[in-house]
Amino acid sequence: MNFKQKATLALATFALTASNLVAAQTTLLNVSYDVAREFYKDINTAFIANYKKTTGKDIKIDQSHAGSSAQARAVNDGLDADVVTMNTTTDVDFLASTGVVAKDWAKKFPNNAAPTSSTMLFLVRNGNPKGIKDWDDLIKPGVQVVVVNPKTGGNGRLAYLAAWGQVRKKGGSDAQALDYVTKLYKNVPVLAKGGRDATTIFLQRNIGDVLITFESEVVSVDNEFGAGKVDAVHPSSSVVAENPVAVVERTVAKKGTAEQAKAYLNFLYSEEGQEIAAKHAIRPTNQAILKKYSNVFKPISLFRVEDYFGSFSEAQKVHFNDGGQFDKLYTVK
Amino acid sequence: MTAAVSAAGPHSPAAPSVAKRPAKRVLPGFKLTLGFTLFYLSLIVLIPLSALVFKTFTLTWDQFVAAVSSPRVIASYQLTFGASFLAAVVNAVFGLLVAWVLVRYQFPGKKIIDALVDLPFALPTAVAGISLTALLASNGWIGSLLEPYGIQLAFNRNGVVIALIFIGLPFVVRTVQPVLEDAEKELEEAATCLGATRWQTFRFVIFPTIGPALLTGFAMAFARGVGEYGSVIFIAGNMPMLSEITPLIIIGKLEQYDYAGATAVATVMLLASFFMLLVINGLQSWQRKRSGS
Numbered sequence: 001m002n003f004k005q006k007a008t009l010a011l012a013t014f015a016l017t018a019s020n021l022v023a024a025q026t027t028l029l030n031v032s033y034d035v036a037r038e039f040y041k042d043i044n045t046a047f048i049a050n051y052k053k054t055t056g057k058d059i060k061i062d063q064s065h066a067g068s069s070a071q072a073r074a075v076n077d078g079l080d081a082d083v084v085t086m087n088t089t090t091d092v093d094f095l096a097s098t099g100v101v102a103k104d105w106a107k108k109f110p111n112n113a114a115p116t117s118s119t120m121l122f123l124v125r126n127g128n129p130k131g132i133k134d135w136d137d138l139i140k141p142g143v144q145v146v147v148v149n150p151k152t153g154g155n156g157r158l159a160y161l162a163a164w165g166q167v168r169k170k171g172g173s174d175a176q177a178l179d180y181v182t183k184l185y186k187n188v189p190v191l192a193k194g195g196r197d198a199t200t201i202f203l204q205r206n207i208g209d210v211l212i213t214f215e216s217e218v219v220s221v222d223n224e225f226g227a228g229k230v231d232a233v234h235p236s237s238s239v240v241a242e243n244p245v246a247v248v249e250r251t252v253a254k255k256g257t258a259e260q261a262k263a264y265l266n267f268l269y270s271e272e273g274q275e276i277a278a279k280h281a282i283r284p285t286n287q288a289i290l291k292k293y294s295n296v297f298k299p300i301s302l303f304r305v306e307d308y309f310g311s312f313s314e315a316q317k318v319h320f321n322d323g324g325q326f327d328k329l330y331t332v333k
Numbered sequence: 334m335t336a337a338v339s340a341a342g343p344h345s346p347a348a349p350s351v352a353k354r355p356a357k358r359v360l361p362g363f364k365l366t367l368g369f370t371l372f373y374l375s376l377i378v379l380i381p382l383s384a385l386v387f388k389t390f391t392l393t394w395d396q397f398v399a400a401v402s403s404p405r406v407i408a409s410y411q412l413t414f415g416a417s418f419l420a421a422v423v424n425a426v427f428g429l430l431v432a433w434v435l436v437r438y439q440f441p442g443k444k445i446i447d448a449l450v451d452l453p454f455a456l457p458t459a460v461a462g463i464s465l466t467a468l469l470a471s472n473g474w475i476g477s478l479l480e481p482y483g484i485q486l487a488f489n490r491n492g493v494v495i496a497l498i499f500i501g502l503p504f505v506v507r508t509v510q511p512v513l514e515d516a517e518k519e520l521e522e523a524a525t526c527l528g529a530t531r532w533q534t535f536r537f538v539i540f541p542t543i544g545p546a547l548l549t550g551f552a553m554a555f556a557r558g559v560g561e562y563g564s565v566i567f568i569a570g571n572m573p574m575l576s577e578i579t580p581l582i583i584i585g586k587l588e589q590y591d592y593a594g595a596t597a598v599a600t601v602m603l604l605a606s607f608f609m610l611l612v613i614n615g616l617q618s619w620q621r622k623r624s625g626s
Contacts, residue, residue: 197567320589327573330405
């Protein structure tokens with residue numbers, strides 16, 4: 001599998017360099033995470049029009065989507081991305097640690113270089129037959145919860161951190177949080193590989209009563225499976241999942257696209273960009289627009305990973321790396 | 334098919350008599366061919382594999398042991414090798430049946446069925462996994478029929494075995510088929526004339542002929558199962574300690590940017606598979622000697 005991926009990567013890189021030579025106008029490659037495909041499609045159309053209007057020049061944006069950390073690895077191994085737009089800061093931190101993006105990438109753009117954010121919600125079957133309202137309902141006997149495997153998806157890591165953090169936010173101790181999480185994962189019948197896999201298991205395979213996933217998945221589910229199949233349940237509190245962005249210094253230095261890459265990422269902060277995010281149920285940082293879409297972004301008490309876990313990389317070390325807290329849930333009986 | 338040919342090649346009895354006169358070979362260009370073979374194999378197989386091993390060497394011995402022997406990883410070895418073995422056994426039995434029918438009988442649509450056997454080769458494995466899951470999940474066509482009896486095939490270990498049976502089938506059929514085609518029917522007829530029962534004919538006449546090919550098919554189906562990721566991942570449920578295959582552990586380690594840990598586990602799998610193939614090769618040559626062909 002390893003080599004298969006590397007081979008695909010090599011081929012993809014080759015194809016991209018080839019297409020770069022052919023295209024006279026500037027082309028940017030945005031390497032992003034899986035479920036952001038539709039969002040960036042709209043962003044790219046809007047940005048291309050905007051760029052033509054402000055500079056009079058044509059620009060082309062290619063997009064590449066897969067699991068967030070798989071994408072980070074691809075960029076690290078040589079995929080010539082101009083910008084990366086991820087869903088967990090660890091992925092960009094990894095690229096910073098290998099010198100592919102700037103060390104101080106989080107300071108290069110406003111709001112910790114996160115133009116948008118999301119949070120973890122519950123999806124339940126239409127009419128909410130199990131009466132799920134809050135986190136405590138998930139650990140009741142007989143409730144089946146579908147989540148992503150934290151080992152293979154950022155979606156799963158955030159669900160885990162949300163479950164742990166909400167206990168802390170209520171004033172609970174780490175021991176109580178561990179107890180809650182242990183009970184929660186006892187109710188998990190299937191650990192999905194990634195966000196989309198989880199949605200498929202929940203909706204097409206009809207497994208589980210609750211799906212913990214990104215707020216933005218609600219819109220995708222309504223689009224894919226028809227509105228009204230699922231209800232979104234907003235728990236009393238949840239975690240902020242920032243979507244960090246960064247310019248890939250290695251590529252832009254080589255291609256001379258630093259300015260365009262910067263303009264592209266800045267566009268995400270513009271009113272137009274923020275509106276598009278809101279339409280995809282991705283939380284804009286612009287408070288006015290957030291308010292405008294308050295029917296989508298129901299008020300929910302949010303906490304940051306930094307509040308209870310130190311930092312994302314700290315949480316990764318303590319909870320998700322081999323031998324960490326998540327492994328213990330399954331190995332210690 | 335190629336495997337059956339190469340399996341017969343190096344042991345062919347004609348080889349020593351040719352080798353007696355090294356000065357002149359019947360076929361020209363041997364040196365060039367050997368050079369090409371070594372170069373090509375290095376480029377495609379040896380260099381990537383040694384990269385894997387070199388990456389593993391960045392770990393100290395203790396780190397290596399820790400990476401490849403944690404309880405979750407051990408549980409995944411048991412599942413991966415156990416399920417691959419089981420699937421390969423099932424394929425050996427039923428693949429032989431399929432090959433038998435395809436070689437010995439004429440029936441309408443035979444060409445189509447013959448082509449169907451290759452589908453698991455051609456299909457992206459993820460597609461296979463997703464379609465199998467759709468069929469076997471509790472709301473799928475087959476799964477919904479079995480559910481009332483409490484039989485669950487998807488999202489547990491059963492799912493892993495089923496996915497591996499699916500992708501392993503062509504290996505057995507395609508290695509046994511050509512050998513069966515070459516097998517002389519006259520021998521079986523003679524056995525029958527001499528009063529052998531059907532079972533005796535199979536046991537003493539047919540099986541010795543196809544045995545080595547069957548073992549090769551078994552070994553390839555087994556090795557393929559050990560490395561399989563795409564088709565299994567959607568149907569396994571992926572619960573740690575229970576239904577987590579070793580390739581998933583490797584992917585999990587990569588997601589943690591633990592390249593060295595991932596290659597360490599991969600190296601263990603590689604060595605184990607290599608060892609298995611070696612044993613099976615040994616078995617094969619032993620059987621060939623015994624059957625005297």
